[in-house]
Amino acid sequence: MTESREQTALPQPKPEQTGYAVIGLGKLTLEELLPAFAVGRASRLAAVVSGDPAEARAAALAYGLTEADAYSYDDFEKLGERDDVHAVYIVLPNSLHREYTERAAKIGKHVLCEKPLATSVEDAEAMVRACKDAGVFLMTAYRCQYTPHHWAARDAVQSGRLGQIKLMHSVNVQVEPNEGQWRLRRELAGGGSLPDVGLYCVNTVRFLLGEEPYEVSGTLYSTPGDERFREVEESVTWQMRFPSGVVAQCACSYGAATARSIDVFGTEGRLAIDPAFDYQNLRLTVQTGQDVTEVRVPPEDQFRLETDHFSRRIQEGCAPYTPGEEGLQDQKIMAAIYQSAHEGGRPVALERFEGRDVFRGAAPERS
Amino acid sequence: MTESREQTALPQPKPEQTGYAVIGLGKLTLEELLPAFAVGRASRLAAVVSGDPAEARAAALAYGLTEADAYSYDDFEKLGERDDVHAVYIVLPNSLHREYTERAAKIGKHVLCEKPLATSVEDAEAMVRACKDAGVFLMTAYRCQYTPHHWAARDAVQSGRLGQIKLMHSVNVQVEPNEGQWRLRRELAGGGSLPDVGLYCVNTVRFLLGEEPYEVSGTLYSTPGDERFREVEESVTWQMRFPSGVVAQCACSYGAATARSIDVFGTEGRLAIDPAFDYQNLRLTVQTGQDVTEVRVPPEDQFRLETDHFSRRIQEGCAPYTPGEEGLQDQKIMAAIYQSAHEGGRPVALERFEGRDVFRGAAPERS
Amino acid sequence: MTESREQTALPQPKPEQTGYAVIGLGKLTLEELLPAFAVGRASRLAAVVSGDPAEARAAALAYGLTEADAYSYDDFEKLGERDDVHAVYIVLPNSLHREYTERAAKIGKHVLCEKPLATSVEDAEAMVRACKDAGVFLMTAYRCQYTPHHWAARDAVQSGRLGQIKLMHSVNVQVEPNEGQWRLRRELAGGGSLPDVGLYCVNTVRFLLGEEPYEVSGTLYSTPGDERFREVEESVTWQMRFPSGVVAQCACSYGAATARSIDVFGTEGRLAIDPAFDYQNLRLTVQTGQDVTEVRVPPEDQFRLETDHFSRRIQEGCAPYTPGEEGLQDQKIMAAIYQSAHEGGRPVALERFEGRDVFRGAAPERS
């Protein structure tokens, strides 16, 4: 957690900030990431890489770079010559994450990769290995593990304020339009709603508990005849069981109006974040006894918090809080959910881990 | 739904109201049912039956009756001589529901029976049969099928305002203290949290959709070593699939701080009731687009609405909206959830019904 | 405050409860008071008095009385012969409050009188005197001084939880239709929105603070040409200054959609009740620091709490918490507000009282 006091301090001088090349100029990059770099306190935009040269040049000029900072995918390796580019941020279709991670590792750049880390456990493992071998850091871009609301929720869960946690529920649904985008193509996306939106439920439940599930079961559903869901599933409902006894029920869909929530039920109280995964306006409520308290955490740019975390870790030479291994674990869980669904919903066992935060690095500094 | 206009009208004259004998003087009777009868518009208290004569006499005197209106369990059949007692309201441990229903039917009294209807499918079937044979009405006391908030929610679901419904979630949890009460004894209760609080989720999901599930799966969990759960389960998580494609995830527990909610996710919007099953202060919110609307339905005494419904149906000679068959169907669903849990969570099929509201009587009049 | 534990106890036996004759069968009586008596724990309905004999008989029969318990206004004095009628509850147009209070005092009945106590300071003073001389209790029916939400708010204000109180704001507005009712006739109502709805603001601000204002100023406004406001004012905005330094701004109207709220601003936090004066569904929120807590007080029938308070005080021979003097003080404040408005808004001084709760009896027992 970046400190609130830090707010009154100035950002690092631009020349000392960690420089990023952003790979991919989709909606997320244009609407969220480039503005987040503009207010980066330890991070700055150093280059943009796109398949569309005009778009790349326009983005460069709009955010204070020059045309020389715009690259094509073919030129990617030229970034290796740029000493002011310390890391790449991969914002490409899921199936390309592995290739660009490996190419970045080869030219000695640290890698911040959008979620899901990959489209298969195998690819995710290869990515972790490639970065390790090259001596660069790999971070999975799990925004919700860096935001004040989620940390306040984690504190409430782990401090015992809610008593012993018994049940959790998380939902992440949205309507995915049929516009030929890569998210509905299995080869590019690696799945349907599960790896895209359902992953938030998997990941945030794990984050709040600090535990790993030892068993999952799941079922899929796609509306018969809906053209959007010929290659990938529309909805997934699944359940995860944790060593402490917690049972988490989750649901994701590409076919329901936007809803994103997480609920935690303990012996002494309950907690809800709703909306839970949006870029802004998260709402956290805690109930113990009759009273219901809305915890009003001052909002921050979530993408800035995430990138500044990685930048500081790079500057300090330490692994990030959500390294590649954290993304790999989710990849394994999602594979087990799919396996359960394909086997009629029977429970599927996962490797059992008893420790806490076993795939995470040192916790981010807190305010 | 009783009309709001009715509010400005006076209740029926007392002598014309349907008279009830209430069987069992526990907390629910003392705190909710007797006050509800006091404001009944078509219903009045005519007798009380209890194992504790002093308590029975005190209750009678407190609510405008005389000591002669207080009966013991052994005297139950004497109610047969009371022309001003038209119906009995059974508020006893679940395992006694069958016996008293049969005894009431034999003396020609209509039966309003607390939920769950029975402790087994077999008992529930016997109760339906006994009342049918005796020519008396049997109503399952499903309070939530008579309240304005739930009807407003049902309207939103069935009117298409939320689009096509895709997912539902419902939770009903509370901490059940270990005070030797019958709810933790299998023989008396017929189960643990499922038939007591989980039944609300089963029943209200069915009510909102008007559909019957064709498949369920479930798992149980009890905290190891917790003395309360030696005979009955602490928590149940389960899933129900409906012909329209809706998947409902539900959870109930005797081990988590009170939380009672229902969420509906459709293609055009979402809906939540939270609290959903409390006696008062229900809150209904509907979201379509960005805006979130709290639908402020004027509250009413839920128990009065329920008993007045049965009274009017008795006066009109028509079956109630939630007859014994409605309670029997839930009994079958709960049996299937337990079966799934005992078979490792595999899905269990239920009889398939394609019609709507197949176990319900004519809808209550609405305001 | 009636104790919550009391809830699990039974009401007093009916014959031992305080018996009331309700004078006036308008909407408030039919919709709120008669049902409240039905669930009275120390109070029961004993007679009804109305100008419409058929209505009176119907009300009697609907609530467990006989036709002999129905009286006409002319028969009022016959109540003197009824030993089971201990008190009268006056629910008549404001201008009749004095006459019926004096008539009740003469026949030795205690008086619960709807607010405002009278249509003038002089009448209010006469009422207090008449009851004192006759040795009966007079209680002003200030419902909001008996409800859990308002007591929770008073506690927050007076405990210092909000720090030192600096500012308050209260609004009570509704649309009064032009249906020839007495509320729009000066002679019957004694004023417009101020004595009817604005009085809630005056009274509740005083109750929360426990202080008396030493200065008020006010202005009136009626929409030009609106036929409803030929005799009485539409809106009043006014300000009250208290010895502790608190300034309270208030507004009432007969011309705006229903809104009823009270806000308190202190050095350490703020508090709001909104809705504040409704019969049910009050909402109390408290903010200290960033977090906003909704204090969910279990709701109770407000009219029952009020009448049961008076009944218990009658049974104990003690003055009620809101005696006639409490209503008289508000009458003086309202007179000063009108005076200020008629003098162009200049501040008008009131008698200065430094003590706390100077016009109130012993506080109601609390849960």
Place this chain on the structure above:
Amino acid sequence: MTESREQTALPQPKPEQTGYAVIGLGKLTLEELLPAFAVGRASRLAAVVSGDPAEARAAALAYGLTEADAYSYDDFEKLGERDDVHAVYIVLPNSLHREYTERAAKIGKHVLCEKPLATSVEDAEAMVRACKDAGVFLMTAYRCQYTPHHWAARDAVQSGRLGQIKLMHSVNVQVEPNEGQWRLRRELAGGGSLPDVGLYCVNTVRFLLGEEPYEVSGTLYSTPGDERFREVEESVTWQMRFPSGVVAQCACSYGAATARSIDVFGTEGRLAIDPAFDYQNLRLTVQTGQDVTEVRVPPEDQFRLETDHFSRRIQEGCAPYTPGEEGLQDQKIMAAIYQSAHEGGRPVALERFEGRDVFRGAAPERS
């Protein structure tokens, strides 16, 4: 209103954006304005001016400028040589607004001036004149006239959705610590809580209605013995009357825990913004009938919206929506409130304007 579609478009290329010199490096500049310029779509930071050279250089380096872009107050006029500095943004103690506006006008720079525009009507008039004579634009930095929530509220008010508006209430209070800052010194601030926080109430009420008050009355209060309020007032309560009949009650304070709200009461419904004046997390609710709707407007950086508006108007050669005249009118209203308070609270008349938005420029483009 900047269009939401604009979000997916890129900002103007940096070299084409309007360049600003920010004068004053206080908390507002460091925490809000510099980050807002970083994400400007039509606006960029071009220079910083401060009395502290090290701070100025650090700010320049942190936001992508060079040390050569840092100026001292004495160097201010050197900005005249900078073709890439089109405007200055004055963020200095109120008493310096006039001097720097006149100096900026002299060197041909447009002026964006923080609120309040000045410390006296005379100064405000001089500033308007100076800019007019120099042919540069003067904009009062009224953030709340550019944000989506306030525009949604204005739409609800002016569209008739709430019916005819009758009453308004607005509060803006906070605790001002005694740290020797200029806000508690009359000579520098021009007043206490009124020009600083109370101005939001004055201005936003006017903005929502589009009307000008014709009469105000007010009272001051400072806690006796509180050292903070030796020179300036702690609290002000005041009332404004508008030609349409609306009466607005307002309160501001330096002595109460932060609360910022605005309430509108109409014949058909009510509206609230609470928090109303914060930099983020504004909440707008609208009630018509029973239901209460929270209008969830996607949040935006309020300072960016404001500065981008001025930049586009400069680029187009048109006056801004909130020119100097708009700030001057508030100066006159505040002077009348003080006058009323000093004359014992008697109403003070203002010049009467019957038109709508008489001091505003063309409305900002809307999404």
